[in-house]
Structure formats: C-alpha cells, structure tokens
Amino acid sequence: MRDTAAAIGRSGSTEVRVGTIDRAKRFEIEVPVLYRSKGEIAWRNGKSKNISRTGVMFVAEDPIAVGTELEIHIVLQGAVEEAPLPKEQATVTPVTCKGEVVRNILVPWPEVFPTIGARFSENSFTD
Numbered sequence: 001m002r003d004t005a006a007a008i009g010r011s012g013s014t015e016v017r018v019g020t021i022d023r024a025k026r027f028e029i030e031v032p033v034l035y036r037s038k039g040e041i042a043w044r045n046g047k048s049k050n051i052s053r054t055g056v057m058f059v060a061e062d063p064i065a066v067g068t069e070l071e072i073h074i075v076l077q078g079a080v081e082e083a084p085l086p087k088e089q090a091t092v093t094p095v096t097c098k099g100e101v102v103r104n105i106l107v108p109w110p111e112v113f114p115t116i117g118a119r120f121s122e123n124s125f126t127d
Contacts, residue, residue, distance in 0.1 A: 024052035031074060033058045038069035048074060055119040063114040064101050070118055072097040098122040
C-alpha cells in the first residue's frame with residue numbers, strides 16, 4: 001500500500017524530505033504483548049494496538065526511548081470472531097520478535113499511557 005507520508009530526516013536544523021514510503025497494511029489486533037529492552041531479564045506487560053509485517057504498535061507500562069532495541073513476544077489467537085472455535089480447538093501462534101523503537105507517543109486520556117511503535121528486525125513463529 002502506498003502512503004503519501006514522507007520520510008523526514010534532519011540535517012542540523014534543516015528538514016530533509018526523502019520521498020514517499022511504502023507502508024505495510026496494519027491489522028487492528030489487541031492481544032497481550034510481553035516486551036523487554038535488550039539486556040533486560042524481566043519482561044514487561046503491554047497490549048498491541050495494531051500489527052503489520054514490519055512492526056507493532058503497543059501500549060507500554062513506561063515510555064521507551066526511540067532507538068531502543070527490544071525483544072517482543074506476541075501470542076496470536078487462531079479463532080476469528082465470525083467463526084469462533086471451541087477453546088480446545090483454538091490455535092495459538094507465539095511470535096517472538098526483535099525490533100527497534102521508532103515512535104513513542106504519550107496518550108493523555110484517561111491516564112497517561114505510552115504508545116510505542118516498534119519496527120521488526122527479526123521475527124520467528126514458534127509452536
């Protein structure tokens with residue numbers, strides 16, 4: 001899908017437009033997310049807002065600096081709303097990803113929740 005949003009970089013105080021970028025289709029999927037910064041042992045809890053082949057946007061416990069490398073664990077459910085499967089037949093697909101924070105937005109209502117955009121650098125599906 002072609003997006004008219006331009007990729008913007010900064011050179012000193014000058015804004016540089018690189019041109020249009022292709023954006024992957026985003027799927028509005030809200031599932032639990034576990035994440036941790038590179039080198040951390042403890043996982044933190046989050047919740048996805050949308051997922052694409054190139055990344056994930058999720059609500060985090062705390063703000064995370066842009067450029068931070070992350071490990072992300074997402075569990076996708078195989079049943080769809082239109083044709084739910086019995087619980088024992090539902091498939092679960094864990095996805096483990098490595099990525100980098102590319103966006104950090106504070107959403108101030110009703111409480112302040114950081115919304116993080118992470119671009120995938122690696123991912124794997126596990127059984």
